[in-house]
Amino acid sequence: MTSAHTLVGTALATAVLLAMAVAVTPYGPFAAGATPPAAAVTIEEFAFVPGDLTIAPGTTVAWVNKDEAPHTIITDDKTVRSGALDTGDAFSHQFTTPGTYSYHCSLHPQMTGHIIVQ
């Protein structure tokens, strides 16, 4: 009977729609808008890219080393410092206080960058 098939089809469609509605409903700590802002700096060819990065307070910046050589991230005031990052390694830091943070690589002091929090 075609009417039975239609009924099953409608029930399936309703179930799918319900599942989708549940999937997009904000819930708990993963509610929409609660995802902390993030930004990335890549390290390549002995340079930070981008060299100057402007972010909003609360943003977590992740540096990823794409060079063959190890690199570090250290702010000039030494309040933020990573260990040596090998190829593919990452280091993250959340910046909460507005200001301009100058940093460099301790292994290659000519490598410099700025995180501008505003």
Ligand SMILES: [Cu+2]
């Ligand atoms: Cu370096």
